[in-house]
Amino acid sequence: MTGHVAAVLVANVLMLGAGAGLLPLLGLARSRRELGARLGLAYMVGVVAVGALSANLALLTGALGLDLGFGAIGLFVFAVASLALGLRRLPAGARGPRPDAAALVGLLALVPAAAIVVAAVRAYAVKPLLEYDGWVIWATKARALDEFGRVYAPVFAGDAYRSIHLDYPLLFPSLEAVDLRTMGAFDGAALHVQLALLLGGFVAALWALARPVAWPPLLGVVALALAASPELLYQLSTNYADLPLAFFVALGVVALAVWLERGERGFLVAAVVFLGGACLTKNEGTVFALAAFAAAAALAGRARLRPLAVAAAATFALELPWRVWVAAHGIHSEDFRLTNALDPGYLRRTSDRLGPSAHDLWQQLRDTHHWGYLVPLAAVALVVALASRRLALAGFAALWFSLSFAGLLVVYWIAQMSLDENLFNTANRTVASLVVGSAALAPMLVGRPSR
Amino acid sequence: MISRLGAAAVVVVAVASAHSSFGRAWDLLGGFHAGGAALTPLQREHAPAESVPLPPDRFDHYRSWLSPGDRYWLDVAPGGLSSHVDLPAAVAAVARFALLPAVQVTDVADATVVLSWDHDPGLLPLRYSEQHREGLQVVFVSRIAR
Numbered sequence: 001m002t003g004h005v006a007a008v009l010v011a012n013v014l015m016l017g018a019g020a021g022l023l024p025l026l027g028l029a030r031s032r033r034e035l036g037a038r039l040g041l042a043y044m045v046g047v048v049a050v051g052a053l054s055a056n057l058a059l060l061t062g063a064l065g066l067d068l069g070f071g072a073i074g075l076f077v078f079a080v081a082s083l084a085l086g087l088r089r090l091p092a093g094a095r096g097p098r099p100d101a102a103a104l105v106g107l108l109a110l111v112p113a114a115a116i117v118v119a120a121v122r123a124y125a126v127k128p129l130l131e132y133d134g135w136v137i138w139a140t141k142a143r144a145l146d147e148f149g150r151v152y153a154p155v156f157a158g159d160a161y162r163s164i165h166l167d168y169p170l171l172f173p174s175l176e177a178v179d180l181r182t183m184g185a186f187d188g189a190a191l192h193v194q195l196a197l198l199l200g201g202f203v204a205a206l207w208a209l210a211r212p213v214a215w216p217p218l219l220g221v222v223a224l225a226l227a228a229s230p231e232l233l234y235q236l237s238t239n240y241a242d243l244p245l246a247f248f249v250a251l252g253v254v255a256l257a258v259w260l261e262r263g264e265r266g267f268l269v270a271a272v273v274f275l276g277g278a279c280l281t282k283n284e285g286t287v288f289a290l291a292a293f294a295a296a297a298a299l300a301g302r303a304r305l306r307p308l309a310v311a312a313a314a315t316f317a318l319e320l321p322w323r324v325w326v327a328a329h330g331i332h333s334e335d336f337r338l339t340n341a342l343d344p345g346y347l348r349r350t351s352d353r354l355g356p357s358a359h360d361l362w363q364q365l366r367d368t369h370h371w372g373y374l375v376p377l378a379a380v381a382l383v384v385a386l387a388s389r390r391l392a393l394a395g396f397a398a399l400w401f402s403l404s405f406a407g408l409l410v411v412y413w414i415a416q417m418s419l420d421e422n423l424f425n426t427a428n429r430t431v432a433s434l435v436v437g438s439a440a441l442a443p444m445l446v447g448r449p450s451r
Numbered sequence: 452m453i454s455r456l457g458a459a460a461v462v463v464v465a466v467a468s469a470h471s472s473f474g475r476a477w478d479l480l481g482g483f484h485a486g487g488a489a490l491t492p493l494q495r496e497h498a499p500a501e502s503v504p505l506p507p508d509r510f511d512h513y514r515s516w517l518s519p520g521d522r523y524w525l526d527v528a529p530g531g532l533s534s535h536v537d538l539p540a541a542v543a544a545v546a547r548f549a550l551l552p553a554v555q556v557t558d559v560a561d562a563t564v565v566l567s568w569d570h571d572p573g574l575l576p577l578r579y580s581e582q583h584r585e586g587l588q589v590v591f592v593s594r595i596a597r
Contacts, residue, residue, distance in 0.1 A: 116473075119480045123480040123487065124483065126490070127483045128494070128495035128499075135499040136544050136547075139548060144552075158556070159558075160547065160557045161547060188495065215458055218462050218465065225466075225469040225472065228472040229472055230475045233479055368471075372468040372469070372472040373464050373465075374468060376464055377461065377464045384457030384458070387457060388454040446461050447454065
């Protein structure tokens with residue numbers, strides 16, 4: 001293990017610590033026992049918090065012209081402060097039930113999933129930056145954030161950098177910039193370790209989130225099916241942001257689904273954290289988050305619309321500083337003009353893009369060779385939910401998936417680049433959130449089978 | 452009854468998915484490790500430029516004569532490279548990544564340094580305070596005299 005890989009591991013342990021402290025502060029754990037039960041959530045909460053904090057600090061220091069890069073010291077202080085504040089006066093809580101046989105079977109399924117994560121850490125740690133956008137867009141931004149310690153306008157709003165999608169939000173490169181500062185050097189191979197750790201964090205968070213309403217053996221096997229998906233592991237290794245986005249989206253929709261089922265406020269907060277993280281990772285994250293809140297609103301019932309609206313507002317407020325910065329610097333998407341989506345004339349003229357887009361996206365979704373049977377798994381779970389009259393969750397899952405798919409279609413419809421090239425280069429990646437999100441919802445759809 | 456049968460059906464699909472994927476996932480990760488472990492740290496550092504493909508030594512040369520705070524303008528002869536990117540765009544992409552914290556600019560008037568790629572910097576209407584050539588190649592780092 002190189003020193004750089006060790007530095008990434010240390011940074012991520014600190015993110016885990018920060019997340020553990022944030023769980024009580026965010027109302028996700030109300031006692032020490034509940035904290036123990038939901039500790040699986042801690043790492044991914046820490047990742048979103050550190051990424052968002054690093055990105056927003058970089059914006060602030062960029063506006064002030066200061067170089068105060070958020071690195072190992074800032075991360076250490078943040079983790080210690082979170083733990084000290086979060087664990088202070090946290091009651092012990094009532095003793096929970098002992099793990100039953102079903103829980104142990106579920107945990108057993110997580111063992112091979114953990115083996116895949118360890119193998120991914122080992123493999124990614126030596127994999128160079130090869131895939132085009134992985135270094136042209138994401139590693140370049142991470143390196144710039146590391147070098148300048150702030151959002152340096154000559155890069156992040158510079159004419160020479162327009163082709164690196166300056167409109168994309170900065171959570172993912174900010175997270176990698178924290179790793180780079182902890183390393184004290186640029187090491188593109190060691191940077192990949194962050195992505196393997198995100199996979200481990202995703203599996204742990206999915207288990208912790210869905211456990212209260214899902215049947216543990218199914219939850220464990222679904223987590224394993226996700227972790228073992230070759231396409232997921234390949235895309236994760238490219239240093240593209242599509243899989244980190246998919247993880248945040250999936251955890252966000254699962255948290256919303258648990259909230260719909262149980263009504264516990266903490267899960268709505270978790271949805272804000274993860275869907276907010278999705279919005280701060282890629283522009284499509286906002287589409288998937290909008291779809292999730294719209295689907296939840298349709299099924300939550302009138303009494304729960306208010307907290308849901310507050311949660312949606314909080315989610316989209318998280319990306320506000322970035323949107324303000326982008327608008328202030330006159331940056332817009334090089335791919336499309338959003339106003340074209342509201343122009344009937346434009347949509348009519350380009351309507352021939354719709355059919356091929358729908359066809360290609362659908363082909364990607366049903367590609368079981370690369371993804372495994374993740375989408376068929378979600379489809380069977382949906383049928384089971386309908387048959388066992390779990391209509392609210394079935395409606396939520398179907399509506400979120402349909403709205404998200406429609407959102408992607410609109411993006412391809414109004415995109416200005418050649419459709420063939422666009423679909424060829426991106427369709428396998430843009431469906432990642434739909435594949436991972438729908439599979440992650442499957443255990444929720446089935447629920448706990450009655451005896 | 453429905454829910455138990457349904458849960459069993461979903462478990463079967465999930466197990467089938469994990470079973471069909473696990474071996475390929477393991478092979479994929481093994482391949483990544485074997486390929487990456489065989490490289491030296493320098494080869495890994497050069498991988499982005501090599502993947503385009505462009506000779507990474509030229510970027511090493513540029514980097515060795517640039518300083519933090521430099522703004523560089525790329526002087527690359529027009530030319531094709533592949534089906535989806537031309538030579539100036541490819542050189543610019545690698546430079547943006549590899550030459551940080553020096554910053555790329557699109558107007559030579561904003562630059563402190565000209566980086567030449569198979570193009571004679573003497574043909575530009577500029578005076579230079581220093582120049583560094585890479586061997587016998589037409590690859591120069593030319594600091595603009597102010």
